[in-house]
Structures are given as structure tokens and as C-alpha cells.
Amino acid sequence: MRTGWLKSVSKYSWIGYTAARSEWAYSAANVSRIIFMATVLYVFMRLWSVVYEGAGVERLGGLTEKQMLWYLVATESIIMSMPRLWYEVDHEVRTGAVAVQLIRPLSYIGAHFGRSTGERLVRFAINLVMGSLIATLFAGPIAFSLSGLAMFAMVLPMAFIIDFFGAMLVGLCAFWLESTQGIALIYSRLMMLLGGLMVPLEVYPDSVQPILRALPFAAILNAPGRMLVAPTFALFVQCLGLQALCLVVYGFGVFALHRYALRRVFVNGG
Amino acid sequence: MNRGVEIRDLRKKFALVRWQGFRRCVKHVTAVDGITLDVPAGQCVAFIGPNGAGKSTTIKILTGILHPSSGEVKVLGFTPWSERRKLAQHVGAVFGQRSQLWYHLPPNDTFELIARIYGLERGLYQQTRDALVDRFALGPLMDTPVRKLSLGQRMRAEVAASLLHRPKVLFLDEPTIGLDAIARQELRDLVREWNAREGITVFLTSHDAGDIEHVAGRVVVINHGRVVVDGPVAEVRRRYVSTRILRAQFQDPPRAVDVPGCVMRSQSAYEWVMEIDVTVTPVQEAIARLVEAGPIADIAVEDPPLERVITRIYREHAP
Numbered sequence: 001m002r003t004g005w006l007k008s009v010s011k012y013s014w015i016g017y018t019a020a021r022s023e024w025a026y027s028a029a030n031v032s033r034i035i036f037m038a039t040v041l042y043v044f045m046r047l048w049s050v051v052y053e054g055a056g057v058e059r060l061g062g063l064t065e066k067q068m069l070w071y072l073v074a075t076e077s078i079i080m081s082m083p084r085l086w087y088e089v090d091h092e093v094r095t096g097a098v099a100v101q102l103i104r105p106l107s108y109i110g111a112h113f114g115r116s117t118g119e120r121l122v123r124f125a126i127n128l129v130m131g132s133l134i135a136t137l138f139a140g141p142i143a144f145s146l147s148g149l150a151m152f153a154m155v156l157p158m159a160f161i162i163d164f165f166g167a168m169l170v171g172l173c174a175f176w177l178e179s180t181q182g183i184a185l186i187y188s189r190l191m192m193l194l195g196g197l198m199v200p201l202e203v204y205p206d207s208v209q210p211i212l213r214a215l216p217f218a219a220i221l222n223a224p225g226r227m228l229v230a231p232t233f234a235l236f237v238q239c240l241g242l243q244a245l246c247l248v249v250y251g252f253g254v255f256a257l258h259r260y261a262l263r264r265v266f267v268n269g270g
Numbered sequence: 271m272n273r274g275v276e277i278r279d280l281r282k283k284f285a286l287v288r289w290q291g292f293r294r295c296v297k298h299v300t301a302v303d304g305i306t307l308d309v310p311a312g313q314c315v316a317f318i319g320p321n322g323a324g325k326s327t328t329i330k331i332l333t334g335i336l337h338p339s340s341g342e343v344k345v346l347g348f349t350p351w352s353e354r355r356k357l358a359q360h361v362g363a364v365f366g367q368r369s370q371l372w373y374h375l376p377p378n379d380t381f382e383l384i385a386r387i388y389g390l391e392r393g394l395y396q397q398t399r400d401a402l403v404d405r406f407a408l409g410p411l412m413d414t415p416v417r418k419l420s421l422g423q424r425m426r427a428e429v430a431a432s433l434l435h436r437p438k439v440l441f442l443d444e445p446t447i448g449l450d451a452i453a454r455q456e457l458r459d460l461v462r463e464w465n466a467r468e469g470i471t472v473f474l475t476s477h478d479a480g481d482i483e484h485v486a487g488r489v490v491v492i493n494h495g496r497v498v499v500d501g502p503v504a505e506v507r508r509r510y511v512s513t514r515i516l517r518a519q520f521q522d523p524p525r526a527v528d529v530p531g532c533v534m535r536s537q538s539a540y541e542w543v544m545e546i547d548v549t550v551t552p553v554q555e556a557i558a559r560l561v562e563a564g565p566i567a568d569i570a571v572e573d574p575p576l577e578r579v580i581t582r583i584y585r586e587h588a589p
């Protein structure tokens with residue numbers, strides 16, 4: 001039993017490892033992503049600088065200007081590291097390439113999780129290193145505490161898993177819809193606006209903050225962002241609670257949808 | 271009897287839902303309509319049919335991807351749809367238009383990954399990989415990223431990858447699509463050789479008559495979800511086309527002769543290529559008439575191309 005479990009972990013880990021190597025080998029995409037990220041960070045750094053100056057305050061949403069830039073580094077690194085999972089699933093379903101996956105002794109979700117995680121880790125590492133360099137260069141370093149980094153390291157994998165489940169939910173809709181592009185577009189925009197990508201949730205009006213904090217988008221972006229720049233134990237517990245809830249709800253949604261979707265497989269071609 | 275694949279009265283219906291305004295219309299389409307088939311272990315079968323005939327649906331049921339509406343299927347003793355994971359350990363598949371190789375990595379990396387996915391014992395994996403690399407001439411390509419390989423090289427690597435876990439049944443779906451003549455022939459030889467060497471059952475789906483002719487010993491033609499022809503390739507060819515090609519070379523320019531049921535396909539000063547309907551004029555009689563035309567230097571009797579046989583079968587079984 002234990003051996004079977006270990007074998008499963010080993011095969012999905014190896015998928016992740018292979019995906020990471022493949023991602024690393026595709027250097028052109030990495031370079032273009034770095035350039036894009038540097039541009040975004042620079043623009044928002046200037047923008048926040050004007051906002052802080054105009055408002056004449058030292059802190060916004062509890063963050064200093066320097067912390068705000070480092071917050072952006074974290075959230076941008078997360079969002080730009082997500083592979084286009086929904087597109088891959090959509091493509092596999094529509095072209096019948098799903099057959100290649102289903103013909104192997106693998107879980108469809110597990111295989112995508114391994115692949116997506118492998119790709120994401122490489123992208124995230126590159127993004128974080130480059131983002132940190134840019135932030136250090138233009139704003140200077142901030143003080144990181146060991147406990148804060150530990151909390152960030154615990155919240156981050158949960159954020160990745162929830163994000164994976166979210167993208168998988170969108171992708172699996174391809175079994176019912178002709179194209180998932182519309183849903184994916186709405187989902188990603190909601191994530192950017194309501195997850196705290198460029199503006200931390202603490203900057204939003206007090207009346208909407210409780211709603212935004214209860215959404216899964218916050219568990220993916222705002223939670224790790226805050227943990228990196230302004231960690232507190234109370235916030236950590238709150239974030240972890242929200243993430244656990246999202247994980248259960250999203251996870252259940254994905255497995256239920258996948259189970260139902262497999263009965264709807266129409267494989268064309270050949 | 272050691273059976274590779276057993277199919278009994280297999281049926282598959284798809285429900286197509288369409289909305290006409292607010293009205294939901296369900297139309298049932300029968301893709302597979304009562305297929306019964308036995309494929310003994312080690313046999314190489316060409317499973318062919320026109321587009322939409324139901325061959326792809328059948329293959330997907332055999333691999334456990336689709337659930338049938340009714341019927342029984344046993345592949346290596348497993349019921350594919352309820353024992354998909356177990357069956358997957360023993361089947362391999364090559365989809366000509368869908369790659370399993372990692373595009374930015376060398377084939378070696380995909381091979382390593384496949385070994386982990388199938389949980390292959392290290393020694394056995396290395397032994398199989400070395401044998402495949404050697405026979406498929408992949409040595410110099412194993413460390414080259416797949417994106418830098420030619421289509422022919424890629425397909426060789428693709429087929430080798432699908433044989434790595436020593437499957438007992440191999441599904442080949444359009445394996446030679448897009449390949450040039452040499453690469454096509456190479457691949458056909460390799461599949462045929464591996465089938466003979468390892469005794470694997472091969473299910474080949476292809477629109478290329480050459481693939482069928484060179485790889486398969488048996489051809490199963492399906493149309494409208496039913497088996498319309500099943501038999502050895504040579505027998506099917508003879509059963510369905512009553513003509514033969516006569517290629518005659520003369521020592522001197524031949525005189526015109528009348529051969530009933532004969533159509534001249536090409537004619538030069540010293541060579542005639544004719545197609546004769548053997549139900550009108552038997553081959554021996556046609557040759558006797560040609561001898562009257564002039565002294566013969568060489569003569570050959572050929573079967574018509576398989577392509578034409580297939581076309582005829584499709585036409586005969588058209589709605």
C-alpha cells in the first residue's frame with residue numbers, strides 16, 4: 001500500500017521535474033516574461049510613488065512605499081508564473097489529445113498538477129529573483145524576518161494549489177462549452193481586480209474588504225503578498241484558514257467535475 | 271485460445287444536444303453498431319474505414335477512454351473502461367498527430383519519464399531502451415531536443431517511446447501521416463519487425479493503403495459502425511477487385527489484338543500495361559492473346575493497388 005503511494009508520488013514528481021526542465025530549456029519565453037515583468041514593476045513603482053506623494057502619507061493599507069513595491073514583486077511573480085493550464089485542458093478536450101493522457105496509468109488531474117507545478121516553480125523562481133533585483137535596485141531592500149519568510153513559504157504552496165484547482169475548473173468547462181476562453185478571461189480579470197494583484201486588499205474601502213478577503217482570489221495573491229512584506233501571526237492564521245477552506249471547496253469541485261466530465265468524453269478524429 | 275482482443279456486439283451511441291431557441295433537442299447518433307471481433311494475441315490488424323465510420327470510437331473504447339452503450343470487450347482479459355489504469359500498463363499507443371514527446375527536451379528525458387510513469391524496473395527499462403535505441407537508430411538523436419528532429423526521426427522516437435514499457439497491445443493511429451516515402455517505409459518495417467520479435471498485437475488505423483499492405487496481415491473494414499469486411503489483406507484484395515494488371519514487354523512492336531474485358535492503362539512502342547477483368551477473360555487466355563500480338567520479352571501479372579480495393583469497399587458500403 002505504502003509502496004503504491006510512494007510510486008504515485010514518484011511518478012507525479014518526475015512529471016514535475018521534467019516539466020521544470022522543459023520550462024528551463026525554453027529560454028525565449030523566460031526572457032520575454034522577465035522583460036514584461038520588469039516593465040510592469042517599473043510602471044507601478046512610479047505610479048505608487050505618485051500616489052504616496054499625492055496622498056502625503058507614509059503608509060497605505062498598512063504598507064510603506066518600499067513594502068508596496070515588494071508586495072507587487074510577490075503578487076506579480078505569482079500571477080505571471082501560472083502556466084496557461086485552462087488553455088491546455090481546453091485544447092486537449094477539443095482536439096482529442098486528451099486521449100494521449102487517458103491511455104496512460106496516470107490520473108488526469110495528477111498529471112496536470114505535476115506538470116503545472118514543475119513549470120510554475122521555475123517561472124516563479126525566475127520572476128522572484130528578477131523582481132527582487134528590480135525592487136532592490138529601484139526601491140532598496142526591506143527587512144525580512146525569518147518567521148515571516150517561514151509563513152510566506154507555507155502560504156505560497158497553498159496559493160499555488162488553489163490557483164491550479166481554479167484554472168483546472170475553468171479548463172474542465174471545455175467538456176460542456178465550445179471554448180473556455182471567455183470564462184478564463186473573466187476569471188483572470190477577477191483574480192487581478194479582486195485578488196489584490198496591483199492594489200492590496202487593505203487599500204480597498206472598509207465595506208468591501210471582508211467580502212474580498214473571503215474570496216479565493218485573496219488566498220492566491222493577497223495572502224502570500226502580505227506574508228512576504230508585513231507578516232503577522234494573526235494574519236497568517238487567517239490566511240491559512242481561508243486557504244484550507246478554498247482548497248476543500250475547489251478541490252471537491254475539480255474532482256467532481258472531472259468525474260462527471262470523463263463520462264462526456266467524445267473523442268474525435270483518426 | 272490466447273486472445274488479445276475480444277469484442278462482442280459492441281455498440282456506442284452519442285447523444286447530441288442542440289438548442290432550438292428554448293427547446294432542447296436530443297439527437298442520438300450511432301457510432302458503433304454491433305461490432306463483434308476477435309484478434310488473437312500477436313496479430314497485426316489494420317482497422318480501417320472512411321471518416322466517421324466509427325473506428326476511432328472503437329479504438330477509444332478498447333483503450334478504456336470511452337464507455338460503450340452496450341456490448342462486451344476484453345483486451346488482454348481486462349474490461350477497458352472499468353480497468354483502464356490496469357490495462358494502461360499493458361497497452362501502448364501512437365497517435366500520428368499527437369505527440370507524447372516533450373518538445374523542448376531530448377527524447378531521453380521523455381523515455382526516463384515514461385519509465386517512471388509505468389514504474390519500470392531499472393534494469394529492464396535500460397535493457398529495453400537500449401534495444402529500441404539500437405533498432406530504431408535513435409543513438410545520435412537521444413540527446414537532441416525534439417524540436418530539432420525531423421518529422422521522421424520524431425516519429426521513430428515516438429513509436430520507440432510507446433514500446434518502452436513492453437506493451438502487449440499497440441494502437442497505431444495514422445502513424446505515418448506527413449512522413450516522406452523513406453521515413454514511412456522505415457517506420458512500417460520497424461513496426462512489423464517489432465510485432466514479429468515481441469509478439470505484440472498491433473491495431474493499426476490508417477488511411478494510407480501502403481501502411482496496411484506493409485504492416486498488417488489482416489484488414490477489418492468498418493463503415494457506419496459495422497464490420498463490413500474482415501479477412502487477410504491479400505484475400506480481401508482478390509475478393510473485391512476482379513481485375514488484374516498485365517504488364518507485357520515485347521521484343522518487336524506488337525500488333526493490335528482484341529482482348530475482351532481489357533482496358534489499356536498505358537502503351538509505348540514495346541510495352542503495354544493493361545487491366546483485365548478476369549470474369550470476362552481469364553488471365554491465361556489474356557496472356558495467350560498477347561502472345562499473338564508479338565514475341566514477348568517479359569510479362570508480369572499484378573494485383574490492383576490496395577487503394578482501389580479500399581475505395582471500392584467504401585463505395586459498395588456507402589449509404
